[in-house]
Amino acid sequence: MSSVIEPAGRTGNAPFFSKAATVAQPGFSRWMVPPAAFAVHLCIGQAYAFSVFNGPLTKVIGITKSAPDDWTLTTLGWIFSLAIAFLGLSAAFAGKWLEKVGPRRTMFTAACCFGGGLIVSAIGVWTHQIVLLYLGYGVIGGIGLGLGYVSPVSTLIRWFPDRRGMATGMAIMGFGGGAMIAAPLSVALMNHFKSATSVGVSETFVVLGVAYFISMSIGALAIRVPPAGWAPARWTPPATATQKMITRNHVHIDQALKTPQFYLIWLVLFLNVTAGIGIIGQASVMIQESFKDTVTAAAAAGFVGLLSLFNMGGRFLWASASDFVGRKNTYFIFFALGAVLYYFVPTFAATGNIALFVLCFCLILSMYGGGFSTVPAYLADMFGTAYVGGIHGRLLTAWAAAGVAGPVLVNYLRAYQIAHGVAKADAYTMTVHVMVVVLLIGFVCNLLVKRVHDKHHMTEAQLAAGN
Template structure:
């Protein structure tokens, strides 16, 4: 292939550079077309029970997979989400968002098809390979692909723009959960629970939706800025005019301070999400039915989704660092108060406090890309964001382990289940205090880390007062 055809090929940056007059509000829907699909990962648990009865149909039979075996599917997917986001970051910045979103669509949609073969053949390793490895790679690349593009299109509203897309990841389960159940019911027969066919349909649908996003994504010209927007004359110290290379960014203390800030915020939230149903039933023994507990999980999911948009939008006005201060201070206070709500039987405040906590869990994800862009510039923010998401993978281990094992230890020591979460909640509060210190230590990146040359300077976003 000639250099010319490669440079101006269908996936090239030149091909997707927007013409003058392009409406930048076309970009958030393109990002949502991807994030609403990959957000399905949060709803994968709806397949767990049917997949324990693939052979027995009505009840588990000899040879059927158990829940611990099936639990590894989601865990593998999250591990490969973190790995692919981290290692594909530099490639993403080089090839542009269209090619990256195309690869994400192939991996995520194709992962469902491979997993469907694993279900049909009853080979768990094929399901691990399909949804876990391929699907996880699609998750990671699809998650970070639109981020840097959105930030470049919205230098005046960085937080709001990334919040819109990442809200889609939090809300994807609202589409996927009822869709999955409806499809399994449709395909169910006396000899099949309908999972194989459901995986095939969802793989095709998600591939099409993600490809629509890939086809409609555009990047702004190098000198583009919003019509009528004048960069503020006053430069905020926390918003750089320069860029830091992706390989240099991980050598700065700012990267690792933010890594720990995100990890600790996510650790506190993800442990609660994993045990929400059991936790509220044990905290209010006999007063909360399984159906009501399911409603509590739904409230937390909604808070997770809306918090991603709300808090990232707030950060455009109060600053990213101040927004993270709110997460850590308010979160620590609420974690200290929650055990008292359980002991006093106050269900309403218990639910409200946890909804606010989980909104800040989601807000941590959506605010951090803009925080990175403020500190390291926009040129490599997608790749830097990808590497920072390894904090999510780590928190995915820390959070559930802390909640589950400390609770079990308490129960084994004779502590009533209703009180077994008290120590855990206090520990979560302590972790958030450590996160507060990490965020407090973040300072502007030293000039020695800045790139030089053609891309050394750019116009900053809103100067936060």
């Protein structure tokens, strides 16, 4: 199959950051787009490694051990929750803006926000002002996460209408794999900068902020969009009769909010994310407490990196598989298998079986990541591709909600049990059993998803007018 575009009109002297300036010219290969998208997602995927900072951040004043005025884990847990919340909110509100200005400007703005947020957070650590970490990493950095997340996805779906799942998997696996690099890198940087007066976190934030800004900017400069009417050579859209859950029609962003399918898929994503994101936020601490005196901080960082590897790989493999088994069937696997794995996790922890404990969470994280990469294709199948970027952005409010719900469940249920005499090693049992129920509810929501009614489809005239 040829992936070289057909001749397109000149963009003339369009401003460098305008959408017109990013339209691909003749001879451009669509396979140049995934690396640019991957570069951006690999950077913002650092969010999944934030748990490696939690331990050192509880010792900013005490250095070697927590002092009375040091931050607690429950206080620090809100940094990650805020980042995910603003990821979803910024993606939702910027959806129409993305469609208007194009991916280059959106991705560069993301680079400024994410890199700048880390710098503000560094100042917060230096001055020991938790509000600056909430503002820097949580709010500003979270906005960078949202803008950087949604813009490459909608672009790739347009370049790969023949392999929607694979295309979104190629980009979003970078987000899942960011921690694989960020976790050991962050630990190494903190050890390098650590001194008698510093735990090394603030200096590490500065280095990461500058490095991620540069890398994301390169991705933004390299991104291109296909010209109007472009399609892969020798490819024709599948007939609706043979692909009942893949539409050839389009639904407007605002109209999508009037369909039950949007809210059912919203719940599907919310429940799948809730079941995994709280564990990610406390992965390093969780495995050390579950296997006390057995798992070191360095080994726990390796565990975080391993989860990142499966999170990344699952995003590509599960999304690619969904091109063949269907998006709905893929989510059935996520919810059913995930519930079984969560049910047996406490048993493996209680018996000291680290290998099966790690394997369960690796599989869970592969499906957690697969849920993110499969949902844009799910939306394109249900609502068409004309406004999939904006619809995807609004759906990511489910991620924002789960970014609060998941960590709160893990952190506060853990704190409640410890306060009532439960050993730290057993403090996650109730939480993972709650996750089993969450996943079973998600199974039912996915079961209820049907094709969108014809009354919601846009007419040719509306498509031509853009409304």
